[in-house]
Amino acid sequence: MPLTKAGLEDVVAANSAVCEVIGSEGRLTYRGIDIHDLAQHSSFEETTYLLWFGHLPERGALEGFSAELAANRQVPHEVIALMKAFPRTARPMDALRTAVSALAFYDPQAQDNSREANVAKAGRLTAQLATLVAASESIRKGREPIAPTTAGSHAANFLRMLFGKEQDPLMVHAMDLALILHADHELNASTFAARVTAATLADLYAAVVSAICALTGPLHGGANEQVMKMLKTIGEVNRADAYVMETLAAHKKIPGFGHRVYRTEDPRATHLRQMSKELGERAGDTRWYEISRRLEEVVMQQKHLYANVDFYSATCYYSMGIPIDLFTPVFAVSRIAGWAAHVLEQYADNRLIRPRAEYVGERKVPYVPIDQRVAAAS
Numbered sequence: 001m002p003l004t005k006a007g008l009e010d011v012v013a014a015n016s017a018v019c020e021v022i023g024s025e026g027r028l029t030y031r032g033i034d035i036h037d038l039a040q041h042s043s044f045e046e047t048t049y050l051l052w053f054g055h056l057p058e059r060g061a062l063e064g065f066s067a068e069l070a071a072n073r074q075v076p077h078e079v080i081a082l083m084k085a086f087p088r089t090a091r092p093m094d095a096l097r098t099a100v101s102a103l104a105f106y107d108p109q110a111q112d113n114s115r116e117a118n119v120a121k122a123g124r125l126t127a128q129l130a131t132l133v134a135a136s137e138s139i140r141k142g143r144e145p146i147a148p149t150t151a152g153s154h155a156a157n158f159l160r161m162l163f164g165k166e167q168d169p170l171m172v173h174a175m176d177l178a179l180i181l182h183a184d185h186e187l188n189a190s191t192f193a194a195r196v197t198a199a200t201l202a203d204l205y206a207a208v209v210s211a212i213c214a215l216t217g218p219l220h221g222g223a224n225e226q227v228m229k230m231l232k233t234i235g236e237v238n239r240a241d242a243y244v245m246e247t248l249a250a251h252k253k254i255p256g257f258g259h260r261v262y263r264t265e266d267p268r269a270t271h272l273r274q275m276s277k278e279l280g281e282r283a284g285d286t287r288w289y290e291i292s293r294r295l296e297e298v299v300m301q302q303k304h305l306y307a308n309v310d311f312y313s314a315t316c317y318y319s320m321g322i323p324i325d326l327f328t329p330v331f332a333v334s335r336i337a338g339w340a341a342h343v344l345e346q347y348a349d350n351r352l353i354r355p356r357a358e359y360v361g362e363r364k365v366p367y368v369p370i371d372q373r374v375a376a377a378s
Helices: 035-041 044-053 059-071 077-084 092-106 115-140 154-163 169-181 189-199 204-215 223-234 237-249 267-283 287-303 309-319 324-348
Strands: 019-022 027-030
Touching (some): 027 035, 035 169, 035 267, 044 059, 059 115, 059 154, 077 092, 077 115, 092 204, 115 154, 115 204, 115 324, 169 309, 169 324, 204 324, 223 237, 223 309, 223 324, 237 287, 309 324
């Protein structure tokens, strides 16, 4: 009998050289380079280059790659016009999913599955996702989208489009850090969805749309939204203990704690915790950071669970002024780098992903003609 595990927990489904999560040690590496080193020394552009090409670029290569990404930030005006026709009540992730799908109509290489074409498409998608998210936010607020420029880093340009003005260095650094930390995480749900779609030899746009759909769920990309809603419900530090005890007594999970793979602290949370504190101090309101710290202490005492990346990314984004329902689209602005890396890897050595299911239903059930059937009890 084949081995079955709910949620495919610990089942190895692919060989990959993109990213390694060593859960027992709390380590994360991109192409063998520790995430702590990348967080301290790299940029999103350099990290993306590393994920796609397998090594860190020399200065000239990085400058050329960054310039190429910047040159591709503009979104076809037809796609912006389509977004303006969306209902103002459309969820940001639904708007993003539809807009990315529409981008394929205006890409002459959309159906070209050569390595060269896919790298070019990955560059356009990575540059344009940030533009789409910022444009979506402007449109739903009744404002005209702010056009991208070729100046500045990916993080700086995204924040300028999102907020309508240049941001201070701490804000830019915080966004760049978040983009690096969220860029990839092995075979998470959205990345696996992208690889399954790519394995059918569907185009890169189809694979990314699959990934966006998977990222939408509250058990994946939407988790940090749930964290911030929880923090706002708690409201004050002195209510944190009671909230934890009441939630645990009701046998409910506390958002932002625990991880399917890590058995120690999520290494990404280490950096976001400090950034949450700095951003709170910048905003003149450290309340959300302080509530988070107290929650972390009580949950550790009661359940010995560590905070994951979603826990502190929530307070970071909120302190930056990003709306709660935009947290997951911002996640996509980063994770597109990892999705593209995995899709490129899948295409390079492809085999259709077709697992089996262990059948647990009835067998040898006779067919009953319709006029002899008895209505089933409801």
